[in-house]
Amino acid sequence: MAIRKDGIDTRDKILKAASEVFAKEGYRNTTVADICRRAGSNVAAVNYHFGSKDALYVIVWRNAFEEALRAYPPDGGLPPDAPAEQCLHALVHSALHRILGAGRLGHAGRILIREMSDPSEAIRGVFRDVVRPLRERTRKIIKRLLGPNANDREIGFCEMSVLHQCLAMGFRRGKLPPGVIKGGGKPTPELIDALAEHITKFSLAGIQAVRENINNNHT
Numbered sequence: 074m075a076i077r078k079d080g081i082d083t084r085d086k087i088l089k090a091a092s093e094v095f096a097k098e099g100y101r102n103t104t105v106a107d108i109c110r111r112a113g114s115n116v117a118a119v120n121y122h123f124g125s126k127d128a129l130y131v132i133v134w135r136n137a138f139e140e141a142l143r144a145y146p147p148d149g150g151l152p153p154d155a156p157a158e159q160c161l162h163a164l165v166h167s168a169l170h171r172i173l174g175a176g177r178l179g180h181a182g183r184i185l186i187r188e189m190s191d192p193s194e195a196i197r198g199v200f201r202d203v204v205r206p207l208r209e210r211t212r213k214i215i216k217r218l219l220g221p222n223a224n225d226r227e228i229g230f231c232e233m234s235v236l237h238q239c240l241a242m243g244f245r246r247g248k249l250p251p252g253v254i255k256g257g258g259k260p261t262p263e264l265i266d267a268l269a270e271h272i273t274k275f276s277l278a279g280i281q282a283v284r285e286n287i288n289n290n291h292t
Contacts, residue, residue: 084122086112091133096180099187100130100195127195134196137181138203141171147210157217158277164211165239165276166269172243173260186243211236218280222291231283235276242268 090112094103105119105126123129149163172182188200215231216223242260
């Protein structure tokens with residue numbers, strides 16, 4: 074049965090409100106009543122359109138994550154055979170803009186950071202399914218940078234090092250120490266681009282050092 078236009082409007086309002094509240098307060102601190110107040114709706118409408126708070130949370134996070142991926146694709150629009158160094162920069166640039174982005178495009182990143190510090194069962198499965206392709210992409214790029222002699226542990230350590238630099242900026246909300254940028258800086262697009270450039274250069278230097286060590290051990 075088709076949903077009436079007013080029903081679609083109500084559903085969209087609930088999704089928008091839920092995205093804002095979940096991003097600000099997190100899963101545990103958000104109630105359906107909070108969402109309804111912001112959406113100008115009622116609990117019955119949430120149950121009708123989504124079934125439960127958990128189901129609504131899953132839809133909100135998946136929608137936010139996919140929208141952010143479309144806005145900031147992890148391949149950066151590069152061809153498949155682009156140099157690995159450029160691919161790493163595109164990946165870091167995408168991750169930072171998703172994590173630190175303002176407004177609606179930043180909701181996925183803010184929810185992700187909250188899930189990292191206080192994971193919920195609600196999106197465990199969908200989180201794994203959505204994030205897995207990004208981890209596989211990261212590992213492939215790092216494997217190219219490390220060379221054919223790298224083992225899974227060495228690849229994994231480098232993957233962790235790169236991604237955790239991005240996640241750390243999420244926990245800081247993009248603010249840098251006052252000594253680095255006057256006032257500590259805010260996560261503006263320009264600052265995010267500068268951070269992506271820095272993290273990429275820093276990571277490439279570290280990965281190159283690991284590669285040299287690997288090659289020395291295989292001579």
